[in-house]
Amino acid sequence: xxxxxxxLDHDESMLALESQLCFALYATQLSMSKLYRRLLKRxxxxxxxxxxxxxxxxxxxxxxxxxxxxLSLDSATLTPLLKRxxGAELVRRARTREDERQVEVSLTDxxxxxxxxxRAVPVEVQQATGCSRPEIQALRDQLxxxxxxxxxx
Amino acid sequence: xxxxxxxLDHDESMLALESQLCFALYATQLSMSKLYRRLLKRxxxxxxxxxxxxxxxxxxxxxxxxxxxxLSLDSATLTPLLKRxxGAELVRRARTREDERQVEVSLTDxxxxxxxxxRAVPVEVQQATGCSRPEIQALRDQLxxxxxxxxxx
DNA sequence: GTAATTTACATAGTGCGCTATTTAATAACC
DNA sequence: GGTTATTAAATAGCGCACTATGTAAATTAC
Numbered sequence: 001x002x003x004x005x006x007x008l009d010h011d012e013s014m015l016a017l018e019s020q021l022c023f024a025l026y027a028t029q030l031s032m033s034k035l036y037r038r039l040l041k042r043x044x045x046x047x048x049x050x051x052x053x054x055x056x057x058x059x060x061x062x063x064x065x066x067x068x069x070x071l072s073l074d075s076a077t078l079t080p081l082l083k084r085x086x087g088a089e090l091v092r093r094a095r096t097r098e099d100e101r102q103v104e105v106s107l108t109d110x111x112x113x114x115x116x117x118x119r120a121v122p123v124e125v126q127q128a129t130g131c132s133r134p135e136i137q138a139l140r141d142q143l144x145x146x147x148x149x150x151x152x153x
Numbered sequence: 154x155x156x157x158x159x160x161l162d163h164d165e166s167m168l169a170l171e172s173q174l175c176f177a178l179y180a181t182q183l184s185m186s187k188l189y190r191r192l193l194k195r196x197x198x199x200x201x202x203x204x205x206x207x208x209x210x211x212x213x214x215x216x217x218x219x220x221x222x223x224l225s226l227d228s229a230t231l232t233p234l235l236k237r238x239x240g241a242e243l244v245r246r247a248r249t250r251e252d253e254r255q256v257e258v259s260l261t262d263x264x265x266x267x268x269x270x271x272r273a274v275p276v277e278v279q280q281a282t283g284c285s286r287p288e289i290q291a292l293r294d295q296l297x298x299x300x301x302x303x304x305x306x
Numbered sequence: 307g308t309a310a311t312t313t314a315c316a317t318a319g320t321g322c323g324c325t326a327t328t329t330a331a332t333a334a335c336c
Numbered sequence: 337g338g339t340t341a342t343t344a345a346a347t348a349g350c351g352c353a354c355t356a357t358g359t360a361a362a363t364t365a366c
Binding site: 254 | 323
């Protein structure tokens with residue numbers, strides 16, 4: 001019954017935790033976010049807040065749905081997060097005159113200034129990954145390709 | 154001042170969202186967990202619950218900290234999750250006689266039986282990723298290597 | 307011009323995942 | 337044997353990230 005045994009071994013490894021790409025992704029994401037939590041402590045930002053700030057440092061005056069598109073996040077996630085950034089006086093939120101359904105998110109002076117401190121973060125992260133820049137870029141590109149596949153189902 | 158401009162462009166891309174490995178990881182993890190949410194709906198499991206079940210299908214009768222080690226998760230995360238699995242009658246939890254600080258988590262018959270239905274999940278996931286098995290294994294191995302680096306800081 | 311539909315955001319509720327702390331049990335030390 | 341330190345799990349509180357739903361504004365259809 002070698003055939004059955006092969007199937008058994010195959011099935012065993014199909015459900016084994018270590019085989020799972022999903023678990024590698026999940027566990028590495030947790031480790032990455034732990035590293036960022038440490039680095040972002042002095043900026044007084046959480047990791048998702050930092051991602052939002054990255055978006056706004058790149059392009060100010062975005063709507064909630066504009067930020068949502070960039071980060072693949074729902075307004076149910078973004079609205080409370082942006083309110084906390086507003087409370088920290090890093091952004092301001094206001095309904096646009098053109099379309100009152102839309103909320104425009106803009107950087108405050110304090111929010112813009114925080115960019116200077118944030119500059120050190122990617123350097124520190126790169127050191128922590130122990131990877132070269134080409135390796136990081138290759139891995140990032142593979143992940144982005146994987147995401148596009150996953151999103152097209 | 155081309156040198157300054159080079160530095161400026163360098164700094165621009167260092168904080169650009171698309172440059173960030175962290176964001177690729179974060180966004181891909183969100184997409185992966187969305188895919189699993191769809192597939193796991195009929196098993197009535199959340200994604201983290203599924204990961205716990207994977208661990209127990211591989212090795213039954215683990216302590217909370219044993220599961221925590223496998224998944225890199227704290228007891229503050231696991232205890233409520235395991236209570237929900239217990240409520241769904243997939244596991245049972247009991248203090249061990251040898252050391253009453255420890256809680257042993259065991260599969261119920263229902264929990265063991267769920268494994269059969271779970272077998273289809275990795276196959277469906279692999280189809281969704283659009284990657285070959287060697288590609289998946291290579292990406293998984295790179296992520297695991299990255300995690301080890303991140304954890305050693 | 308009005309009604310129906312769609313859109314953008316907000317809210318409610320749930321399930322994590324974390325830090326900090328508490329509780330109870332075990333181990334180490336004197 | 338008693339005290340102190342450590343360990344395992346649980347609890348509290350907070351910040352997401354999601355689904356579902358509600359509210360208000362804009363667009364579309366008639």
